[in-house]
Amino acid sequence: MKHLAIGILLAVTGLSAQADLKVFATVPEWGALAKEIGGDKVRVYTATNAFQDPHRIEAKPSLLAQARQANLVVAAGADLEIGWLPLVLRDSGNSAIQTGRPGYFEAASFVNRLDVPATLDRSHGDVHAAGNPHIHLDPRNVLKVGEALTARMAELDAANAAGYQAAFRTFAGKWQGAIARWEKEAAPLKGVPVLVHHQSFVYLSNWLGLKEVGSLEPKPGIEPTSGHLTGLLSRQQTAPAKMVLRAAYQQEGPSQWIAGKTGMPAVLLPYTVGGTSEAKDLFGLYDDTIQRLLKGMH
Template identity: 50%
Template sequence: MRINSKTLIAIGALFSSFLAGSANAQLNVFACEPEYAALSQELAPDAKVYSATSALQDPHQVQARPSLIAKMRQADLVVCAGADLEIGWLPMLQMKASNNKVRSTDNGLFYAAEHIETLDQLENVDRSMGDVHAKGNPHLHFDPSRLLQVADALSAKMTQLDPDSATSYQANLAAFSEKWQKAIPQWEEKAAGLKGKKVIAYHSSFRYLFNWLGMEQVADLEPKPGIPPSSSHLAKLVSRSQEGDVMAILFTSYQDDRGANWLGERTDLPVIMLPMSVGGNDDSKDLFSLYDSVISLLTEVQ
């Protein structure tokens, strides 16, 4: 069969169209935390997305395993919370992976915290203060408005790295934003009764959640951020709990439950494990169901 020049041009155009249409399938995303793996998948459903951690792991403490190094070596885009959450392990991964594409935020490195106003920023930090972050609280994914800002910035980063798929990224962002903005008032209506409620919790893991819903964390199970509960500290929390205004004791899916349970047994307060991220319990399979699950667990005991 003879193939004329017009046929070759048509075949070439079809092939180019195929490559452009499948471009974001080639985008390889390394997410530091599962919430950013989930967000990346919303914005680029055909991309290869890998999460370096699970909701059952403390994202402050991660080992630079060979498997993580290999995944980062293949990445076009690394998406992390930032605000120094990953300072203890991400630089080591970057060094060992030797992937220049993801060494700088000018290229394929993305920090969510750099695109919003973080809570609890500190001018000065020293070791005596425990595990605190001068750049602010990095657990920003429990603020729906801030997460939407991150989604917008992340979509722009994906477009920068993969301009051939710009239309696709814009459409995916629009679809996610529309669905997310519809969900926010529904969550707020369901959680209305939580406003003013007081809790005891670990660390400041749910700082953004409490700020959004108008809740207050009146005490920390840790004597200092990152320091395990001591007997003397827990005894003080028993006294605080006896004031009668605490709704519940909370801990996350990766935190040790022993201190929370010890306190719960001595105060008769409910002890609730909240999923810290996607996959933190059976109900939190994506960002939407994560919010659904957390709010449902809290409203059951309000």
């Protein structure tokens, strides 16, 4: 009876013990971060999974329905979702989550972006004009984004602000410890030349000192062609790469082909949370990424 009475009271006053904030995350990494900060005070809907190319998502009715209810959109930004998110926002009819409103959050705007082009020329492919948006594979960026996201969640849901801040402090403490461990484990990767399928690992390479010597895509966002792959193969004579990296969402054919011709290992990286069975959360994503890179060295 007592529980029932409390339940009724909560319903009447409009308070709810759980899921105060509805978060619409465009990609798994930022959905995972929102969960770390929000715990059971948030309901996180993640619009895509690790096996989908986040640049190319269909603005399906199910996404619109979720966006319509959301209090906060957490996007990667820097044009990663430019092909689909603007449509979802527009058609959601939800004024709270439009660009520029507190309910719209872009992770990439809180970090230093790499590969910002000096000049814009779309003939160079699907160039990311605001710099490379795949910022989550430098764990120091995850901390910066986490700090900003905590502030935003606290602003939108003041009743739970202290809880979000405390959860982020706990996460950040564990995360800093993990960064130190990852950097130690990954030390043998420093200076190792690699090929990448798409430029989705530049922040990882920059952090760990991997040397990207080529991309399987002739231009960013353009699928590998046999001519381009043959060119990469001949460059192996002068500038040999030690492994070829791809994200879980990318087709394996091109990297398998170049691995078969050269004997270098084709290494699949989870890229985001859920990309491999080990990458269950943000910690697992990094643990597994580094283990797979180290394995590729042998």
